[in-house]
Amino acid sequence: MLKTYKIEQFREKEYILYLPSRWEPEKADFPKTAVLGTKRQGVVCKRHPNGRNVIGISSALAKSMNLPEKVTALSLYTKDDCLYLGVLIGVFTSGFTNFKLSPIGERSYFFRKLLSVQSSLGVIPFIFGEKHIDWENGLVNGYFHFGDGWxxxxxxxxxxxxxxxPNRRSEKRKTYKEIKDRLQREYGIPWYNPGFFNKLDLFERLESDESVSQYLPETHSFQSFEEIERMLSLYKHVFIKPKNGSLGNGIHKLTFDRQAQDYYCRFRDTEGKNRLVRFSSLERLMNSVFKNRSLDSFLIQQGISLLTEDSRPIDFRIHTNKDEKGSWQVSAMAGKVAGVGSVTSHANNGGVVKSLAELFPDPVRNTEVERSLKEAALRLSHAIECNMEGYIGEIGFDLGIDEDGSIWMFEANSKPGRAIFSHPHLRNFDKLTRKLALSFGVFLSQQALHHPEELMQ
Known part of the structure; x- marks a missing residue:
């Protein structure tokens, strides 16, 4: 991690930068150019005249560089004859409002917490959207939070x-693609975590990867009723999921009762109620439950007999992040117990978040489960990175453990939800995931500076 220093401004008309007393330059001569983001400015660098281990920046230089006055800490690093003042990280999103207290709507709270780790990393993060870019002058009118309001x-x-x-709809807009391409192509700015995963596309890419294929339940695009019948005979139950769904919406569980020769479908209706319906044939079930919906937009997935608590299935949310060294690590882990009568373990459907210690009070069993889930999540993270495009810095996995102890991957999300962090035992991991999300930005900035050829994709 880059060394971070406190920064102070002083009144001066010249472009002067005082360097911390303990900062060690790579060369005998001090740099002659200061860089912030894509802005460069000639500068006179000196050791701090009072021998203090802080950065001193003249008011004229700060204004010329467009450095926000309330930035309190920055990292310093050099390349050639340039001194880089921290890492400017732009967080690109949509859904901005005209309200000063919540400029990004209900997500303002998450973004405020994301930006709160900036001083410990020596970075300058801000939020912006397509309307905040000044292409002519190479500037962005961004939203900052320094602890006392936006x-x-x-x-x-x-x-x-x-x-x-926030969603696939905003991602598919033509202007988004144009902005991303232009900033990457013309300015060489790395853009990380682009793109929501398509469930079926992800499974098809991973199933040929021998390092992770054992974690994948059989998954297909809808083809025919005969295919569903085949899978029901093999696995007792199957799930029908939207290829581009989220938050558990649109998931249906199909079961066949061999003794009664009846088909059952459990799902959540449009009013938010859990329903269980029965039909004498699969065709009648499908034509009724999926009436007026194209089955081509759904996938069929093998059902797994999961571990349970009080007869309610348990799955696990595992967050992985890339750190400041570009290495994957597990950053959070929790169990989710499905709601009564629910197809999924999502909180909006009665699901309950529990720590591993609550689910597995026996220390030996707890350690065993944690080790297995970590190994699977890290293997899957590496495989997804190798098989998907773009710079992926975080993934949220929904994993399951069956009655034989095998691990299964049901979902992988490139922009994972954060519902598990409502649990009091997971709040420290909430902060860790936010720090790592920005730490990976630091790593990419260093790669772009020192090894740009390695970022070419």
């Missing part, structure tokens, strides 16, 4: 961009 500041184009678009 403010807007004009800053240079960032070193890296962290994609936090």
């Amino acid at each position: 403010v807007t500041e004009t800053v240079p184009f960032p070193n890296v961009i962290y994609d936090r678009l």
Whole structure:
């Protein structure tokens, strides 16, 4: 991790930068150019005249560089004859409002917490959207939060961009693709975590990867009723899921009762109620439950007999993040117990978040489960990175453990939800995932600077 220093401004008309007393330059001569994001400015660098281990920046230089006044800490690093003032991280999203207290709507709280880790990392993160870009001057009018409310500041184009678009609809807009392509092509700015995963596409890419194929339940695009019949005879139950669904919406569980020769479907209706319906034939079930819906937009997935608590299935949410060294690590882990009569373990359907210690009070069993889930999540993270395009920095997995102890992957999300962090035992992991999300931005900025050829994709 880059060394971070406190930064102070002083009144001076010249472009002067005082360097911390303990900062060690790579060369005998001090740099002659200061860089913030994509902005460069000639500068006179000196050791701090009072021998203090802080960065001192003249008011003229700060104004010229568009450095926000309330930035309190920055990292310093050099390349050639340039001194880089921290890492400017632009968090790209949509859904902005005109309300000063919540400029990004209900997601303002998450973004405020994301930005709160900035001083410990020496980075300058901000939120922006397509309407905040000044292409002519290479500037962004971004939203900042320094602990006492939202403010807007004009800053240079960032070193890296962290994609936090909220949904697939905003991601498919033509303007989004044009902005991303232009910033990457013309300015060489790495753009990480782009793109929501398509469930079927992801499974098809991973099933040929021998390192993770054992974690994948049989999964197909809908083809025919005969295919569903075959899978029901093999697995006792199957799930029908939207290929591009989220939050558990649209998931149906199909079961066949061999003794009664009846088909059952459990799902959540449009009013948010859990329903269980019975039909004498699969064709009648499908024509009724999926009436007026194209089955081509759904996939069929093998059902798994999962571990349970009080007869309610348990699955696990595992967060993985890339860190400041570009290495994958497990950053959070929790169990989710399905709601009564629910197809999924989502909180909006009665699901309950529990720590592993609550689910497995025996220390030996707890350690065994944690080790197995970590190994699976890290293997899957590496495999997804190798098989998907773009710079992936975080993944949220929904994993299951069957009655034989085997691990299964049901979902992988490139922009994972954060419902598990409502649990009091997981709040420290909430902070860790936020720090790592920005730490990976630091890593990418260093790669773009020192090894740009390795970022070419």
